[in-house]
Amino acid sequence: MRAAGGASVVGLAGCLGGESTVTATASEANNDTDGHDKGDETPTDTITLGGSMSLSGDLSDLGRLYAEAYELTVDRINDAGGVEAGDGTTYELELVLRDDESDPSRSEAIYQDFVDQAGIDYLMGPYSSGITLPASDVAASAERPMVAGGGASSQIFERDNEWIFSLLPTADTYATTSIEMAMAQPDPPSSAAILAKADPFNQDVVEGVRRTLGSAGVDVVVDETIPDETTDLSTYLALVEDANADVLLLSGYQDDAVIAAEQLASENVDVDMAWAPGGNLTDSFREQTGENGDYWYGPSPWATTVDSTDDVFESTSEFISAIESEYGYEPTYHSAAASAVIQTLQRSFMAVDEVTPETVRDAIRETQFESLYGPVQFDEDGTIPREMVVYQWQPDTGRQLVWPEEISEADPIYPSPTWDER
Template identity: 25%
Template sequence: MLLLSACGNEPPALRIGLIAPLTGDLSETGRATVEAAQLAVDEINDAGGFSLDGRSGKLFLVIEDNGDSAEASAGAVLNLINRGQVSAIVGPQVSRNAIPAAGVANASSMLLISPASTHPDTTRNRPWVFRVAFTDDFQGQVMARFARENLGIERAAVLFDIASEYNRNLAEVFRRQFEALGGRLVAYESYTRDRPQVTAQLERIRDSGAEALFLPNYYNEVPGQVRQARALGLNTVWLGSDSWASIPPVYRALLDGAFFSAFYTPDSDDIRVSRFVSAYRQAYGRDPVDVAALTYDAIGLVAAAATSAGSVEPEAMRDALANLDGYQGVTGSISYTDSGDPLKSAVVLRVHDGRIEYRTRIEPSPPGQR
């Protein structure tokens, strides 16, 4: 367990647990998580911290490495509650870790905000759990709508990890929405992390006549899948999910022409985004990926909840967050209504000539029309 803060140790204190994959396959996600969280803490503390009974309090991070493990994620929640003495937890990021961690947090009456988990089960029937991201149900619909309505795709295929909640749910939602819009799903292929070879699946997709291939898989898997598909002669429109935002720039030539859903774009002219991107670049020498932007907003939400509640008690902060309306973050306006899922839009980005370009924004349906 690692404790980080900006300079100063003035009471009152708001201790925030941060669960991140500092080791394992998603260590780049872990690095972005810690960087963004520390940037947010430093900025809030430098601006006077949060307000509690007329006094200014400081934020502190207590960091746990989950090693991209579901079991370790659940254990990290207990460590942060029992030893870290935190008032709220930010993380884990990916759904396969966030779902079990959220279950432990909810059972322990501990406020938890997952920045990037998009699976509905993360927050379902869990009043202590919130997310900053949109849900898989929404982004799966977004990519199906984009394929049919913006690109005019008639025949699509999907390749996904059937053992992962994130991948599987996105694949299912995309299939239902694409077919509901009149499209034909000509191939629906799966694999598992422990058996990642997909040659036979890609050959069937190639022979299916698919015009587009949706790959709702994690960023560390996608480049290898696309490289293998191209080697097999599969020429198609590549479609992806929010995890693609974390794919390293070295793979952009391989993915040229691909489209994927995202939470924000660093090229936005919104002043909040511009300031965040500038500060992140200055601190770390690179652009912040989606996970970084979502984590930055999650820390801001925790501080806003403490200020609104006038308390660092988890229950008071949870109640304040549940009634938060119109928090202006770098990933957009965030409001919570009847659940821990925010109302927010998605953007679709395009990989082109080594750059990530904004293509369009797709809004959610109003409440009651979902």
């Protein structure tokens, strides 16, 4: 675990209006344990990266994964001597994160202050599509490049915004591979229930769900939109039970999946497959649901079993070990995407003869490199097309990669046992 002292992302959660800064300076990194300066490795200038993040509020469980991976990656880059930019200068990176409290309006104001008052030219996106949408508008208006690791709604990328880039595939593809996995089972589903929150990301997810289910010949017997403020899903789950749906596709965030897992158990609602779009893959989901979280599925654009080469962490496995050592949990794709955000900006600084927002934006558009997150190369719309892998929480063994078969850790347990059988 990260020791007390120095930069701490967790400590920023209560910093509301001030300059909440996480900084890992290369000048400190280049001193040995006796305090002797190593000399020439110290960078001569600083590039500041700014972002808002959900360090408190409804989305904070996932927001901290991004914040801590940002911090760790910046630390590693600075510890290695900083960024050798194409303009001949070696820079250290300074990370400025402010708590948006999971509030889109607050996030928008933070980014506006970054570009109007703080003079920050290079932006990291916030978490969730609903927060990234207004934040990306600020980036476009100010002509500042923003690299996002937590915004996947197609609405973000259908607005001719040349300044926003995303490490995630678009939300309408999140369920495709999971449904294909279910259809490949000996007794595939014939009916499905769709429950989705009303925000842009989750509505995009279920647009893809409906399309994929239709192509597979699966009848949608429940299709309900859940108001954002809803915290009791029992009425909706009763509809699922009454319709005898084979699979439940719940498009919401981690808190929604936790509620659903608890209420499926308490209401004794049986489905062959319960699925959510990734927020249910975190250790905190497991901690909150216990055995009630068993058998849930979720998609990921990142497979931990594929050990990719990485210039900052050396490999995927080294990154996983670093996160576990520093913060005490196993990373999910949110952590990996966050690290790739920082590395994308790092690569763009290295590629330009003059470090300016426009040259950096153009370099991001052309970037192509291997990372712990896998290959990074943006499509014309600023996203990275990628097929999802599928994870399932399994009893005893925990989170297991179950699809596709060629890289899986375990077979999917399908259908899920009934509550009376557990």
